Amino acid sequence: MVEPLLELRGVNKSFGVVHVLHDVDFAVYPGQVTALVGDNGAGKSTLVKIVAGIYGRDSGDYHFEGKKVEVHGPRDVAALGVEVVYQDLALCDNLDIVENMFLGREETTRFGLDEVAMETRARETLASLSVRTVKSVRQSVASLSGGQRQTVAIAKAVLWNSKVVLLDEPTAALGVAQTRQVLDLVRRLADRGLGVVLISHNMGDVLEVADRITALYLGRVAADVSAKDVNHSQIVELITAGRSGDLGIADPATATV
Amino acid sequence: MSTDTDTASAPSPAAGGFDNDNRQAGSIADSARDYVNRLRGGDMGSLPAILGLVVLVVIFASLNDRFLTTYNMANLVVQASAIIVLAMGIVFVLLLGEIDLSAGVAGGACATITALMLIDYDWTWWMATLAGVAFGAVIGLAIGSLVSFLGIPSFVVTLAFFLGLQAVPLKLIGSGGSLRFNDPVLRGLSIKNVPVTAGWVAAVVIVVAFAALSLWRYRSLSAKGLIHPPIALVVIRIAVLAVIVLGLTALLNANRSPNPIFDISGIPWAAPVVIALLLFWTYVLTKTRFGRHLYAVGGNAEAARRAGINVLRVRIMAFVICTGMAALAGLLSASYTGKVSPGSGGSNTLLYAVAAAVIGGTSLFGGRGRALDAVIGGLVIATISNGLGLLNQAAYINFVVTGSVLLLAASVDAISRRRRSSAGV
Ligand SMILES: Nc1ncnc2c1ncn2[C@@H]1O[C@H](COP(=O)(O)OP(=O)(O)O)[C@@H](O)[C@H]1O
Numbered sequence: 001m002v003e004p005l006l007e008l009r010g011v012n013k014s015f016g017v018v019h020v021l022h023d024v025d026f027a028v029y030p031g032q033v034t035a036l037v038g039d040n041g042a043g044k045s046t047l048v049k050i051v052a053g054i055y056g057r058d059s060g061d062y063h064f065e066g067k068k069v070e071v072h073g074p075r076d077v078a079a080l081g082v083e084v085v086y087q088d089l090a091l092c093d094n095l096d097i098v099e100n101m102f103l104g105r106e107e108t109t110r111f112g113l114d115e116v117a118m119e120t121r122a123r124e125t126l127a128s129l130s131v132r133t134v135k136s137v138r139q140s141v142a143s144l145s146g147g148q149r150q151t152v153a154i155a156k157a158v159l160w161n162s163k164v165v166l167l168d169e170p171t172a173a174l175g176v177a178q179t180r181q182v183l184d185l186v187r188r189l190a191d192r193g194l195g196v197v198l199i200s201h202n203m204g205d206v207l208e209v210a211d212r213i214t215a216l217y218l219g220r221v222a223a224d225v226s227a228k229d230v231n232h233s234q235i236v237e238l239i240t241a242g243r244s245g246d247l248g249i250a251d252p253a254t255a256t257v
Numbered sequence: 258m259s260t261d262t263d264t265a266s267a268p269s270p271a272a273g274g275f276d277n278d279n280r281q282a283g284s285i286a287d288s289a290r291d292y293v294n295r296l297r298g299g300d301m302g303s304l305p306a307i308l309g310l311v312v313l314v315v316i317f318a319s320l321n322d323r324f325l326t327t328y329n330m331a332n333l334v335v336q337a338s339a340i341i342v343l344a345m346g347i348v349f350v351l352l353l354g355e356i357d358l359s360a361g362v363a364g365g366a367c368a369t370i371t372a373l374m375l376i377d378y379d380w381t382w383w384m385a386t387l388a389g390v391a392f393g394a395v396i397g398l399a400i401g402s403l404v405s406f407l408g409i410p411s412f413v414v415t416l417a418f419f420l421g422l423q424a425v426p427l428k429l430i431g432s433g434g435s436l437r438f439n440d441p442v443l444r445g446l447s448i449k450n451v452p453v454t455a456g457w458v459a460a461v462v463i464v465v466a467f468a469a470l471s472l473w474r475y476r477s478l479s480a481k482g483l484i485h486p487p488i489a490l491v492v493i494r495i496a497v498l499a500v501i502v503l504g505l506t507a508l509l510n511a512n513r514s515p516n517p518i519f520d521i522s523g524i525p526w527a528a529p530v531v532i533a534l535l536l537f538w539t540y541v542l543t544k545t546r547f548g549r550h551l552y553a554v555g556g557n558a559e560a561a562r563r564a565g566i567n568v569l570r571v572r573i574m575a576f577v578i579c580t581g582m583a584a585l586a587g588l589l590s591a592s593y594t595g596k597v598s599p600g601s602g603g604s605n606t607l608l609y610a611v612a613a614a615v616i617g618g619t620s621l622f623g624g625r626g627r628a629l630d631a632v633i634g635g636l637v638i639a640t641i642s643n644g645l646g647l648l649n650q651a652a653y654i655n656f657v658v659t660g661s662v663l664l665l666a667a668s669v670d671a672i673s674r675r676r677r678s679s680a681g682v
């Protein structure tokens with residue numbers, strides 16, 4: 001088994017009296033898509049935000065490329081090469097694709113913004129992801145479809161030679177064809193050697209692109225398995241009951257929030 | 258369709274492109290079509306303002322012989338300068354979807370400070386100007402901090418400042434009084450003109466520099482295979498600028514004195530001030546990271562925050578720039594009238610400036626606007642007020658007309674915004 005690129009060990013997180021994550025272990029492997037599944041409120045987004053450095057941890061360790069690291073905010077995490085594509089995209093409609101991809105990290109020359117370098121790099125990144133759907137990199141983001149926006153958000157995340165990309169429900173709002181495009185893109189990211197985390201409620205999507213599946217049940221890891229070893233109904237059981245056959249939490253009935 | 262093969266073939270990353278990658282707007286006809294599509298989609302830009310300006314000039318010229326005289330045109334340029342500079346400041350807060358209702362009276366308060374420094378302390382003009390602008394910047398810092406840190410809507414904060422700042426000139430000047438504003442340099446901005454030769458030289462330099470920059474940019478973009486407009490469009494833009502700049506220079510360099518005994522000619526000094534500010538802020542907005550971040554915060558503040566942009570700082574800076582520009586506008590208007598009084602910057606000053614920015618094409622909803630919008634819209638507003646003045650209309654007409662124009666501009670803005678969101682332009 002390859003070494004995990006990013007690993008959280010024994011993470012606990014409470015919001016006030018609500019204990020949201022219990023001793024969670026979570027690993028992301030290079031070149032693999034790790035699906036993070038769980039019912040609404042299971043703690044998926046919270047876990048992603050802890051990985052992203054937006055929330056701190058109450059306890060537990062953060063390991064990156066085999067070394068224990070201290071992260072104190074989104075900037076530290078971005079510096080490691082971890083990027084997040086949020087559920088609500090975070091693109092500026094009034095800016096074009098290049099401007100969005102470089103937002104907050106614009107390249108400059110002595111005379112100001114270096115549009116040449118930015119446009120060239122944006123085009124290279126889109127080309128390397130075999131993006132087929134956008135017409136021009138100077139198109140305003142407002143004119144893009146949902147799938148194209150998701151594509152831009154993902155391209156933005158890989159522009160920085162990132163090593164880990166986390167995608168929070170990237171296909172939730174998309175139609176069939178657009179979902180197809182995004183899933184292909186997710187797969188290509190992993191094939192490039194990135195560690196990819198995919199949050200999705202669609203078991204078909206998960207089984208199609210994921211290499212590993214981590215199921216959360218009431219803030220606990222119910223299973224961390226290879227996607228080959230489970231089928232559709234087993235995942236659903238893990239999500240809804242925290243247990244399936246000999247997989248899962250020993251006694252889900254005692255699991256409390 | 259045998260030529261149309263590359264859309265069907267596989268993407269070729271080796272060539273550095275991707276399918277359907279479109280790098281130039283093809284011919285001038287394509288550009289024209291793009292432009293019409295943008296208009297249809299609600300992205301009107303400055304077009305309504307330019308059309309409005311033409312209509313207004315035709316109407317006023319037909320109603321009054323004196324309107325189109327070069328004497329009146331020069332007067333209009335000076336009148337417009339204060340409105341334009343204030344509007345240029347307002348553009349920065351409008352870009353964030355905020356508003357500054359206090360900018361007009363802030364300008365009056367700043368002009369009071371400058372006048373006092375000139376009169377009571379014998380400061381030189383530039384030190385006094387600096388004092389006024391610094392006072393404006395401090396006001397902007399206070400407004401921006403209250404909006405950013407406490408999260409009070411800018412509408413409320415600046416309404417409070419609108420009331421509070423009127424106390425400054427009232428206290429320092431006393432009600433009914435006024436301060437003379439006759440520093441040769443500052444007063445000269447409105448009543449003195451650039452020497453004719455210097456005016457021509459400057460005009461030619463501007464046109465040549467613009468042409469050189471546009472062509473150089475065109476060449477470097479097309480050489481590197483980046484998205485660029487067709488050459489015909491570049492040439493048309495240069496030609497339009499040349500006609501406007503050289504035409505105005507010719508107009509203002511002609512003798513416009515109504516009195517045959519002496520000669521008045523040359524570009525009023527207020528114009529180069531406006532042009533310098535226009536160039537500077539256009540550079541800031543389009544070519545710096547700060548400018549890009551302003552648009553980003555105005556478009557989607559949360560996205561900007563996640564991208565690591567310091568949203569609070571951007572917001573505070575916008576208010577600082579706005580009030581700093583208001584100080585300059587206050588000086589220009591004191592220069593025009595030759596005095597500062599407790600009422601300076603009150604009344605419809607702010608409304609004019611907001612209307613100017615919005616008429617010029619800056620959106621009230623944030624994220625869209627240019628420094629140039631303030632110039633175009635400011636000319637429209639100044640034309641209205643100048644033309645109505647010549648027609649000797651009662652003052653109330655002026656208020657009604659200006660109010661209607663603001664409402665009209667805001668409606669155009671709101672409607673085009675709706676069309677944009679449905680057309681996705
Ligand atoms: N900022 C917060 N403050 C308090 N409770 C929160 C906060 N964020 C999430 N929670 C709680 O944590 C639990 C897990 O939420 P979340 O991670 O969003 O779940 P998921 O993304 O799996 O649907 C929920 O019970 C939710 O109410």
Ligand SMILES: [Mg+2]
Pocket residue numbers: 044045
């Ligand atoms: Mg969630």
